Each structure stands twice: as structure tokens, then as C-alpha cells.
Amino acid sequence: MIMDIASFTSESALNREAYKHLRDDIRRDYAGKYIVLARGKLVGAACTFDAARALVQRLEPVPEYYLVFAAEAEPDFELVYDLTGSL
Amino acid sequence: MPQVCWSATQAGEYWIDVSLGGHALQVLIDSGLIDRRGQVGFSIDQALYDGFKQAGRFANHQMHARLTANGQISLAESGSLVAQLISPQSGTLVGPIVPVYVFRGYPGVPNRAGIAFFHLLKGCKVLWDLDQRRWCIELP
Numbered sequence: 001m002i003m004d005i006a007s008f009t010s011e012s013a014l015n016r017e018a019y020k021h022l023r024d025d026i027r028r029d030y031a032g033k034y035i036v037l038a039r040g041k042l043v044g045a046a047c048t049f050d051a052a053r054a055l056v057q058r059l060e061p062v063p064e065y066y067l068v069f070a071a072e073a074e075p076d077f078e079l080v081y082d083l084t085g086s087l
Numbered sequence: 088m089p090q091v092c093w094s095a096t097q098a099g100e101y102w103i104d105v106s107l108g109g110h111a112l113q114v115l116i117d118s119g120l121i122d123r124r125g126q127v128g129f130s131i132d133q134a135l136y137d138g139f140k141q142a143g144r145f146a147n148h149q150m151h152a153r154l155t156a157n158g159q160i161s162l163a164e165s166g167s168l169v170a171q172l173i174s175p176q177s178g179t180l181v182g183p184i185v186p187v188y189v190f191r192g193y194p195g196v197p198n199r200a201g202i203a204f205f206h207l208l209k210g211c212k213v214l215w216d217l218d219q220r221r222w223c224i225e226l227p
Contacts, residue, residue, distance in 0.1 A: 001162060008152055008160045034148070049148035049164070065162065068150040076151045080127050080163070083119030083156040084196060 003064040008079070011065040014040030016077045030071040037075060038066035045071070088225045091174045091181055095220035103200060103222065104175050107131070107189065108144045108168035112198055116222065119156070120190075120201025127151065127165055128187035128204030135198070136191040140166060149188060165190050170204060172224060182226050183209055 003011075018040040019026075026035055026042070034052035036043035043059065043066070046052040052068045069075040093103050101116040107129060120130060126149075139145055145166030153163040165188040172182040185207040192198070205213055210227035 002159050003152075003161070005158075005160065012152070053150070053164075065152060066150065068148070068164075070147050070149075073147065073149065076124060076126075076149055078123045078152075079154045079160065080123075080151045080190075081119060081121040082130065082153045082163075082190065083121075084117050084199065 092223035104173035117199035130190035130192040
């Protein structure tokens with residue numbers, strides 16, 4: 001799925017703000033799991049990365065942008081530049 | 088200080104030898120693969136990535152937003168492995184062992200090493216001899 005920079009910026013800001021408030025709860029309540037964050041909300045948690053990604057597909061509509069990360073890790077809110085790659 | 092060096096191809100590309108998750112690979116140095124957090128150090132062929140994944144070799148995964156040169160942003164997954172340089176002269180593993188995230192690459196795009204991998208090589212220096220077209224890494 002492709003998004004524009006404005007959508008990414010606003011969605012990322014929502015997720016970043018939400019994570020600030022959820023970080024401690026996530027680390028305490030979901031240790032060992034993968035977390036899904038989208039639209040500034042905790043979508044859910046699952047035991048594997050792919051199972052966590054599958055949670056997103058159940059949303060209506062499916063968000064353009066979401067984060068999946070291990071509960072013990074910091075999610076990546078930044079853009080990674082891949083200027084040789086293409087879509 | 089010991090060094091390992093690679094020469095540019097006739098096309099001007101620099102391919103270095105690395106062990107990624109215990110798998111020897113040649114990867115193209117790509118200064119356009121840049122991760123502000125300094126974690127995503129490689130992008131590899133999808134089939135290779137999927138093989139690592141199916142074998143349970145990744146220690147961890149993340150989802151990222153990836154910006155390409157056409158200005159488009161898409162989601163990309165990565166998995167974490169350990170990486171280490173391989174000396175092209177001796178074929179032995181050299182330098183620090185670094186944990187690094189690896190992108191599942193785009194079809195038709197070569198395996199690549201990005202800036203973050205080099206930044207993770209603590210105590211090392213890159214010595215780029217522009218005249219001789221050699222990319223060397225000075226080891227601690």
C-alpha cells in the first residue's frame with residue numbers, strides 16, 4: 001500500500017503520541033508479543049509478527065500505515081530512505 | 088591497523104562480502120539506504136529474506152515506512168540478524184559482529200548494505216581511495 005508524505009506525517013504523529021502514553025503498559029502487559037499500533041490506537045497483540053500483521057487486515061478500512069513491533073522494542077516512527085529501491 | 092579492501096567494478100559499483108545470519112553474501116554498497124535510527128543495515132532479495140524467515144533465523148521483526156526515490160512511501164518489514172564482514176583476501180570473518188535489521192527488498196534490486204551497517208562497525212574506519220577506486224575498512 002502506498003501513502004503520501006502528508007498522510008504518513010499525520011499518522012506517524014498520532015502513533016507517536018499514543019505510544020508515549022502506552023509504552024509502559026505495553027511493556028508490562030504484552031511482554032514477548034508483537035504489538036500493532038494504527039491511527040493512534042493499540043490495535044492488538046499477537047505471539048508472532050505475521051499474526052500481528054493479520055490483525056490489521058481485519059480492520060475496516062485497512063489502514064494505509066501501521067506499526068508492528070516487539071513489545072520490548074521501540075517502534076520505528078521515522079522514514080527509512082531506500083532511494084535505490086522502487087515500488 | 089589491519090584492513091580489508093574491495094575494488095570497484097568497471098560499472099563503478101562496490102560489492103563487499105558479508106556474513107548475514109551465517110550466510111555469505113556479496114552486497115552492493117548503497118549510500119541511499121539510510122535509517123535515521125541506525126538499525127536497518129541491509130536490503131536483501133525477497134526469496135532469501137523469506138528463507139531466513141521460514142527457517143526462524145530472525146531474532147525480531149519490525150514494520151517501517153520506506154521512502155523511495157519516486158517520492159512514494161510504503162510499508163516494509165524487516166528482520167534482525169547478526170552481520171559480520173568477510174575478508175575478500177582470506178575468506179575469513181573479520182571485524183565486529185553486529186546485530187542489524189534487514190529489509191525484504193524489491194524484486195530485481197540487488198542485495199545492498201546501507202549506511203547503518205557501517206555506522207554499527209564500532210572501532211572501524213572506512214577508507215575510500217577514490218583514485219584507486221578501493222573501499223577499505225580499517226579494523227580495530
